[in-house]
Amino acid sequence: MKYYSTNKQSENVELQEAVVKGLAADKGLYMPEQLKKLSREFYDTMQDLSFQEIAYRVADAFFGEDVPADILKEIVYDTLSFDTPVVHVKDNIYSLELFHGPTLAFKDVGGRFMARLLSYYIKKQGQKDVNVLVATSGDTGSAVANGFLGVEGIQVYVLYPKGKVSEIQEKQFTTLGQNITALEVDGTFDDCQALVKAAFMDKELNEKHLLTSANSINVARFLPQAFYYFYAYAQLKKAGKAEELVVCVPSGNFGNITAGLFAKKMGLPIKRFIAANNKNDIFYQYLQTGEYDPKPSVATIANAMDVGDPSNFARVLDLYSNSHAAIINEISGATYTDDQIRETVKKVYKETGYLLDPHGACGYRALEKGLQPQETGVFLETAHPAKFLETVEAIIGEEVEIPAKLQAFFRQEKKSIPVKRDFNSFKTFFMSL
Ligand SMILES: *Cc1c(COP(=O)(O)O)cnc(C)c1O
Numbered sequence: 001m002k003y004y005s006t007n008k009q010s011e012n013v014e015l016q017e018a019v020v021k022g023l024a025a026d027k028g029l030y031m032p033e034q035l036k037k038l039s040r041e042f043y044d045t046m047q048d049l050s051f052q053e054i055a056y057r058v059a060d061a062f063f064g065e066d067v068p069a070d071i072l073k074e075i076v077y078d079t080l081s082f083d084t085p086v087v088h089v090k091d092n093i094y095s096l097e098l099f100h101g102p103t104l105a106f107k108d109v110g111g112r113f114m115a116r117l118l119s120y121y122i123k124k125q126g127q128k129d130v131n132v133l134v135a136t137s138g139d140t141g142s143a144v145a146n147g148f149l150g151v152e153g154i155q156v157y158v159l160y161p162k163g164k165v166s167e168i169q170e171k172q173f174t175t176l177g178q179n180i181t182a183l184e185v186d187g188t189f190d191d192c193q194a195l196v197k198a199a200f201m202d203k204e205l206n207e208k209h210l211l212t213s214a215n216s217i218n219v220a221r222f223l224p225q226a227f228y229y230f231y232a233y234a235q236l237k238k239a240g241k242a243e244e245l246v247v248c249v250p251s252g253n254f255g256n257i258t259a260g261l262f263a264k265k266m267g268l269p270i271k272r273f274i275a276a277n278n279k280n281d282i283f284y285q286y287l288q289t290g291e292y293d294p295k296p297s298v299a300t301i302a303n304a305m306d307v308g309d310p311s312n313f314a315r316v317l318d319l320y321s322n323s324h325a326a327i328i329n330e331i332s333g334a335t336y337t338d339d340q341i342r343e344t345v346k347k348v349y350k351e352t353g354y355l356l357d358p359h360g361a362c363g364y365r366a367l368e369k370g371l372q373p374q375e376t377g378v379f380l381e382t383a384h385p386a387k388f389l390e391t392v393e394a395i396i397g398e399e400v401e402i403p404a405k406l407q408a409f410f411r412q413e414k415k416s417i418p419v420k421r422d423f424n425s426f427k428t429f430f431m432s433l
Pocket of ligand 1: 139
């Protein structure tokens with residue numbers, strides 16, 4: 001299947017090129033030419049299938065023309081070798097827990113899938129080393145770094161804003177060594193993202209190195225996120241709760257929710273979506289006014305959503321043919337302050353015993369406020385609360401148990417290279433490699 005650019009100024013490319021390049025030459029994001037509907041038989045029987053079986057069927061619709069079946073199956077089964085339970089929280093609200101992977105956040109799914117697909121292409125082609133550049137506000141870096149750790153032929157550079165990620169997040173990508181290098185940028189997440197984008201546009205740099213991005217602009221990272229929408233639906237169908245399903249996604253760069261919108265286009269009967277934001281409310285404002293007005297991001301306690309110019313907005317627009325009316329017909333928004341997030345974590349914990357993380361709290365709150373009585377809501381619990389330990393413990397006034405996977409990172413020593421936020425010094429560093 002071919003992939004086109006949302007800016008429509010570049011040629012359509014094969015999957016391999018879309019994955020290796022990340023961003024199209026015209027700065028647009030790649031989109032699959034077709035979103036295949038899944039069969040009736042699949043929808044009728046999905047409640048009896050395992051997560052891996054469901055994901056393979058979805059992966060086949062995306063990638064089946066381009067990747068041999070046995071290899072695709074192996075990649076899917078290996079990527080999803082951890083639990084993804086749907087947990088009842090309260091009334092008609094469910095949590096899809098996406099934090100049981102190696103770094104305890106949903107990005108493990110796309111990160112692992114992309115690492116394995118890229119590695120397949122590198123082996124097949126005998127291609128020169130690929131440098132993966134990834135800007136992170138906290139969780140992307142760890143998921144991508146852990147997904148790519150030790151993968152031959154790939155060097156990973158994680159750019160992160162100095163002092164703006166939690167200690168645990170930082171440990172998860174600064175302690176790994178091998179093919180993973182952490183670059184500590186004297187700036188914000190938006191500065192990191194701007195550096196990565198500028199690197200892709202720089203001719204000299206691209207002549208010297210083969211660069212790609214593992215941010216959700218990359219189709220290999222972004223599309224696999226559709227898998228778990230199908231799985232969540234199947235689980236709720238099994239429980240007799242899928243009739244009027246509303247899915248709420250705590251959103252930053254909007255890759256996660258866009259994958260859900262793709263799932264709906266492929267026939268998954270989700271009634272509507274809610275995009276939950278923290279104070280970075282660019283998308284929320286767009287829904288209200290029809291104007292897209294990117295702003296510098298502001299720091300919040302749900303820091304993986306501190307994005308002032310969501311990169312996947314271009315995909316949302318493209319999916320709905322630039323129609324604001326079509327978008328607000330399927331997606332509504334919500335925006336919460338840090339105080340509201342704290343209040344939600346505390347209240348839900350007290351009332352139900354369920355501990356939300358600050359991102360999931362935005363999702364929960366938007367459902368509690370926005371659900372109609374006959375609807376069922378599921379929010380994506382995007383990270384384990386222990387990843388935001390100090391914040392969450394201060395809110396509930398109790399110690400939070402740290403999963404063994406996280407404790408292991410704590411014992412390692414941080415290694416990073418300091419980088420200035422201006423592109424020239426970044427480029428000098430990169431050219432010297
Ligand atoms: C990345 C992330 C988000 C935002 O996801 P997008 O795909 O960028 O919208 C939300 N919560 C957590 C914990 C994350 O790591």
